[in-house]
Amino acid sequence: MTELLTPEQLPRAAALLRAGELVAFPTETVYGLGADARNARAVAAVFAAKGRPSFNPLISHFPSAEAAFAEVVDDERARRLAARFWPGPLTLVLPRRASSRIDALTGAGLSTLAVRVPAHPLARALLREAGVPVAAPSANRSGQVSPTTAAHVLAGLEGRLAAVLDGGPCTVGVESTVLDLSGPVATLLRPGGVPREALEAEIGPLALAGATEGEAARPSPGMLLSHYAPGLPVRLEAREVAADEALLAFGPPLPGAGAVWQLSERGDVVEAASRLFAGLRWLDAEGDRLNLNGIAAMPVPEHGLGLAINDRLRRAAAPR
Structure with a gap:
């Protein structure tokens, strides 16, 4: 049975995350299905609950840019974007630090990690209270429509996670923009809550990545050809x-x-x-x-x- 938690029950949600359980929580974009990103069993449980292929990496969420950059190798572009758009709906893909404790499955075994600092106040409070980086894809069955309310989460994942922290409807409503800064050319992997034009105003023109097929590991979630799909065509x-x-x-x-x-x-x-x-x-x-x-x-x-x-x-x- 999945618990439905109110904001006042945030300490309960944080304790469940630390214990290796799955907890859905609101961000400004969509609800995320959260797990301790350092806990291999918890991360594997996310993939199992969603029916998600293991070559599709997860975004790790942090309460601050400093916490995020402790896990990845940042550069001047990343710092400029973080100063402008974090907290907010922007995910950066950067090289993993040798000292990172994020589980390999979180990043689909790649040498990069996708990191974000969400803007939703309840999400940031949960991240601070939990004290662990939280891997969190959208809280829905893989390939289906992303959830923007707690009721949407329960409709798809009831019984597959320990709890849902109800923070009301999400305000942005589409997932975060994902930008790959792991190489010399900044590449837009997934358009999202931060418009392309705003990113280019900060760091110049972006290359664009297309959707991919097959089972090779992706640098970012949201790159499968078929995704976000309702039952009707x-x-x-x-x-x-x-x-x-x-x-x-x-x-x-x-x-x-x-x-x-x-x-x-x-x-x-x-x-x-x-x-x-x-x-x-x-x-x-x-x-x-x-x-x-x-x-x-x-x-x-x-x-x-x-x-x-x-x-x-x-x-x-x-x-x-």
Whole structure:
């Protein structure tokens, strides 16, 4: 039985993490499925609970930049970005320090680690109280829609983890941006909560990495071709919608859909990002109830958080 904990029960959540148990907790992006990143058994339990392939690494979360950089080899670019965007929805991939105690499975056996300092006050309080680095992918079954509320976590993982720390809905709503700084060229591995334009304003142009197939270890989570997928098939760039389709709307909705979830009536990509995963979950459930055949997604512009939204939608629509 999974415990549902209130913020006042944070010490209980921290004690469970230290004991090697799995605890889901809120960040500003999505809920994470947390484990002590140094505990091999706990990290393996994360992969088992999610049904996640072991070549897909986990992000380690820290209460401060100093704690994160104690595990990885930072450089001037990393320090500039940390000063500007941490705490916040940015993950940096950097070379692992020889002295790092992060378990090898956390980083998929690679010579790099993905590290982040989340901005959610409850997440940071939990990290301070636990006193251990916390490996945490999104708290959902692998490949499915990420959770932005405690109820979403329980719907997918009830009985597979010790507790969920309920901090209310997540504000950003898409995962962190992942930037690889392990080599001389800064490479955007996953668009997310920090827009590409903001990163380039700090350190210059970024290279872009594409989605990958096969079972070679990835430097970052969120790089699988099919990911973030609801049960119903997703159709992109919808300019019209059929009566047997659900509609993921952006701006004025197309007429004729069997069910509609509005990302943002006014065309705001920030609002749309915060409502994306909740919308995919709702349309999937409503489509199943109404016997609909798919989800049609209206176009979203590729600027700001629109880049992250479209990345998630393309992966949701990919062949499974």
